[in-house]
Amino acid sequence: MKSYLPPMRALQVFEALGRLGSVAGAAQELGVTPGAISQQLKILEEHLSMKLINKDGRRTALSDEALAYHRLVSEGFDRLRMAHTVLQRAKMGADLKVSGLPTLLLKWLNPLLHDIQPHLGDVPLRLEATHLEPDPEMPVDMFRLTYGDVAQRFPHARKLFTDICFPACSPAFLDQHPSARTAEGLLDLPLIDIDWGPAYNSVPRWADWFAAHGLAGARFKTVAVHSLSSTALEAAAGGQGVVLAQRAFARFDLELGRLVRLSDDSMPMPLPYYVCWGDTTLDQPKAREFLNWLIIISRKFKDET
Structure with missing residues (x-):
């Protein structure tokens, strides 16, 4: 048989x-x-x-x-x-693996890592930037930084923050186009759009910004559509136009003067960002220290927002 x-x-x-x-x-x-x-x-x-x-x-x-x-x-x-x-x-030696959405790692986490690295000792961070959500069951020794309801697939998830977005451009672009300070003025300027794909169709885009400012259905000029927020921010910093920037991602570009926030108004992102982990993730060396640090810095970020 x-x-x-x-x-x-x-x-x-x-x-x-x-x-x-x-x-x-x-x-x-x-x-x-x-x-x-x-x-x-x-x-x-x-x-x-x-x-x-x-x-x-x-x-x-x-x-x-x-x-x-x-x-x-x-x-x-x-x-x-x-x-x-x-x-x-x-077998080769423990490292601390952090997987995350590319712009979340590049623009939010990476500039902050100098603060945690001295506390990790000899344990290196292994950063993996990917849009593809890993299997929530394997590998079980990693953290995942992600957005929205997908976090509920993982054994453990903790909300980090809910972001906001607003128009931003380079200082040189603003000098040339002072009308960028108003929603009406933006209609005539080159706009850089961000499209994360059909799975994220509730994320605010330019049409939503104009509708929120009484300009629903108004025509505007999109010069480029980026799938990554990071490349859209770089295009804006390079003077190509105005981007609807997330504060978490534009924070350091704003502090460095590469970007200028154009309005005190903002739109909330519909869902929070999360850190997720498996049942044995916290058994890894320094994993608890990293998680605690991540929660502390996200709390500080929420207080500043």
Whole structure:
């Protein structure tokens, strides 16, 4: 009687073949001959009682029935590879991993790290900037800085702050366009927009700013649309136009004089930023010190806002 799961080696071959798209590629990655690949695929087909491979001349492709199966098998191997990475990192020496949205790391966290680094001793910070939200279950030894309701997917989450946004531009641009101080004046100026994508369609944009100032439906000039707030801020600091800036991200550019806030009015972001962590994250060296520091600086930031 067959076991419930196919042989692991056959699954490994199947996963590599589907990912790489060729018998030769799978053989090279796994360090075996093409014949050994074909043999393991035959074992898997016999175990599953289904055809997995279509051959068209020299081209090898997964059958329609095998595609959905391969997606699930690939997820399993991705988790195995991730588990191995976590284990290897632990063997090589502990570091403190912080994953976060790119602009949140670059523009908010990074300028503040000089304050916490002396307290971390020999434990280095490993910063990973990515929009892709990690699996909330693995790796369990990391912090994640993120925005909005996605934080509820993680075992633990703590609200950091709710940001505000307002128009900002470079000092030189303001000197050339003093009308930028008013909402009406902004209508005739080049505006830099930020679009995080459909998952964040409630984040304020220029149309929302004008509507809040009695100019709903007014026409305005967008010169560029950025997917990253950081690149939009750099464009504004370079004199390309006016950006609807978040205070957390523009804070140090404002202090350094690279940007000028154009209005005392502001619009709140609809949702807060969060720090998230797993069940064993705080077992890592210096993890509690980092979390406590993060909460303290976010509290100070809220008081200043």
